Amino acid sequence: MNAMTCQDVQEQLDLLAAGECEPPIRDALTRHLQQCQACAARYAQSQRVLGLLDMHFKQDGLERLQARIEAEAQPRRKRRFAAPFIGGFGLVAAVLLIAVGLSWWLLRDGTDQKGPGPEFALLVRPGPVKPEIVPQPPAPLKAKDVEAVAVVALAERNGDAARRELLKAQRGGKLPFPPAVSLELVLVNTGKLPVEVRLGDATANLALDLTGDGVLRMPAPDAETPESLRPRTLQLEPGNELVLHIDRLVAGSPGKLEYIYLTEPGELTLTARLHLTAGGQPVTVTGKAVRIKVGNQTAVLP
């Protein structure tokens, strides 16, 4: 391809910032930007405008933040959840393992105070380990003094490269599955009365908020609806649990799902939030944020 002039480049800069240039043009533009400060400055302006547009249209971030603040504002319950830690607990790198020993509490929609009505606690605990996916004894991972430990296969590339690959895959309609995980969300009726719980209706939503580096979220509208969002109605007696298995990092609502990819080792914060209908009224149950560690290694928990 012939060298591009500044005018050629500036015609394409906005589409480049939007990730909408074909690879040969993108490469030529990138080469030009590395050498031309004027065009690079204009490209930065374009990125800023597109960033403003993203923030303008993505209003659900504020809702997620406010839900987390509500959760932080709730008083801690003294009753603690004893996670069933088992010695010699191992997973292969492609499995996320979360072990928590934390208290969780109910968060009702739009209120500061708990009112009359159904009460739940939402717990996250390690899911069943499948021995057949453990090819060799796992290496030890120190887990003392941490609230949770996660082990997950990382993308081979770093965040930016992985994002580009995923965008390319998404354009081709071949978005890969997000990391396999072994998690259980446990919904406990902590009230004194039986409650009819309905999942998978029009307002159902599962949020897996992960705060930290290397979290990539990609819309996956054609993804299979996860178990936690499949339609079902059941009666939950006081003290009883509804266990929802999570085997992939898939969140959102039916028809508006997203895949969550992790690309960097380090520490993340996970907040699980489940929106369901209970006793005929919408309820959002939020767990306290838990710290998890992410690394591309196998693990043993104490």
Added chain:
Amino acid sequence: MDSNATDAELVEQTLRGTTAAFQLLTARYYRPVGGFIFKRVGRVDLVEDLVQETFLEAFAALKAGPGPRNFSSWLFGIAHNRCGKWLRRKRPALFDPNEAPDLPVAPSDQALLEELEEQRKLEAQLDQQLQSLPDDTRRLLELKHRDGKTCEEIAAETGRPVGTVKSLLARTYKALRTALTPGEAKS
């Protein structure tokens, strides 16, 4: 809760344990803080996480101690520190080892307030520009920026050729960039 309350009044109520007051502050400052962070880290995918960390840190601080003298500059100071922390972690990838990053120097309260004002002005301009767009152009931007669709997906959904979608998108971006960037119209 009075949405017209001043920042100081909302901080005072937050200190007394009224979470709803802090929620009003989050609604008031969510976008400005997002813009402030984006300007520093340059990656939209990081903004939400850093904004959340900023507000959660602010909330925890208000629960634990006395309120700040000026909430907005204090909040932006937290956001600035969060960005600095992230950039320092990324430093090897982002900076030449011989070139010190310029972020760790904390800006003054006055500079932060000026930046907040600039950010608010920019958002107001953007809102105004978006309102003046034809419905189908605005819909196009929603599909792209709210739903994260590609031009190919938008073309399939709207029944337009991909080239038409790209052209319209490019024209819209250029118009917005020109309107929102000082001096851009003259260049």
